[in-house]
Amino acid sequence: MDMSIWKQKRIILAAIAIIAVLAATLTYRDVFQAISAFAPHTYQNILVLDAGHGGMDGGAVAEDGTMEQDINLAIVRKCEAFAGLFGLHTMLTREDGNSIDYDPEQSIRANKVADIHARVRITNSVRNPIFLSVHLNKFTDSSYSGAQVFWSKNNPEGQLLAQQIQSTLTRGLSPVRERQAKQAADSIYLMKTLTCPAVIVECGFLSNAEEARLLAQDDYQKRLALCIIDGCLQYAEQS
Template identity: 35%
Template sequence: DVYEDPGKVSAYSGVKEKDLSLAIAKLLAKQLEAAGYKVIMTREEDKLVYREGTTEIFDKRKQDLTRRKEIMDNSGADIVVSIHLNDFGQSQYYGAQVFYPPNSEQSKILAVNVQSALREGVDPSNKREALLKSEPIVILRDLKTPTIIVECGFLSNKKEEQNLRNENYQIKIAKAIKTGIDNYFSGLTKKSEESTAE
């Protein structure tokens, strides 16, 4: 089972991360389901879930994030893939990058597989490596399941932003992430077969 978490934080130059990350997550879900994976999504629409009476946007987002983390932990999924888009103060930066939490070897292996597939399937000039994310991010805390964050590209880079708006490019990203997931599970199967043969 694959648990998908499309990011919600918005906006750069009028393009909302939450809309693009949801579009990519849905395309990925479609490809995974077609290949026989069971996919669980934290959201399928643009809607925060929070306690009645909550007024501050920060509190609404925090409650929604906590809810998503609880669902992740109780989903029984084999992996968690959180889909996001990057932005930065300087526009020269570009390229998809995958992050993994500390103290989770399986998360690291998954991240390396997905990063490699993104390089091969989307942009061979992208030299970024899968990177350890040591900041205390809610979805990476107290992990029960191998988890990665996929930053699909930079909205702050004009060329990449245009690509990220394009559905064919989104399909390419989703396909690459799926390939990385396939390779991760193939590696686990191979290891399991090797240990059985010993």
Template identity: 35%
Template structure:
């Protein structure tokens, strides 16, 4: 009987070793695939070279936005993802302007930070405007979603390109872009979108949104969507794509 037990253990160890080997191969393949996908996007990065992009981390100052059930403030998530996005864009050769660098909001004569964010885009003659926010509603709601101005065909195409990359790369949302009447969208003459990166009101999604690794994944997905849009997988970009009056 003892011999049978020993043989069974040996077989069990062999099976376990085989499973671990398969797991290692899968992880290596997944990492390789992820690396290859990043390289594919980087190969198209010429599309963002010399583009002027304003990245707008939503909220800040006395308005921290929504707060997750675990206490995560929206404005910090928005800023972290925006900063990573700005890094990717800069590495691709874009000229990037953040509407805020820290918890402070842009100040100006208007006294309205939303007005100042739009004014910055006009001042630098931006080609694209990307506003980053977290959604908040019911704790059961989840998933990132893009919004665009209904009068902007190019804004819609940009939103679709970014939404597609978020869905493909993060595989945790089935939402589609929607048009919305928002000040930072309707006052722009360039392709402009709001990226709601997820529901901070959802406990599980809140943890993801507070995770630096996930923040990087989200930022790269947004970047990949921008690259695809500018490279022509969505129609052309820049000054030629300004919103019709």
């Protein structure tokens, strides 16, 4: 199908989905699953959606006790639904509140190693993976806010993907401070190990009370997920 026609259809399908959700008691997941049957599966990549942390490792914690791992998974679930609507296939690494391959007989350290290795194994098990890890930031200065995307230097496509997502996040969220996509630090295991296009999306700062409140909201998570998937689709259409 001609891509410009498909883009128009995509907008119409998205509008139908939103109206259907508002008008009825259907969930986004129900509607998106139904509509995704009509989406052309033209994308060569499979998007691996990685909810950061899990289990004993809750990640960053907000002042009110909200844990990063729960918000990460909520955003990933919304990304999964939006991607499905547009015909972009996904694979989730962590699907619940537990760490991956958790074994209660093993030490915390051994479980952490098993978890991170499982994320690599799952990513490498799919055809043409794009790896996208969702995290939240935390900093000592509570004035810091805004989403920021980091890329792995192992694959030059990662930088293009990161810049595309940063751009759709900036357009969609109109942040107080516009951040730029950056290369990830070498100390991040997944970023130095994976060889496919790989990015980390830090969706905002839990250490900023106003942003922490937004990050916990269902509607804001949907906006974040739409921006993230919009960036992925634009990348996938170009590559």
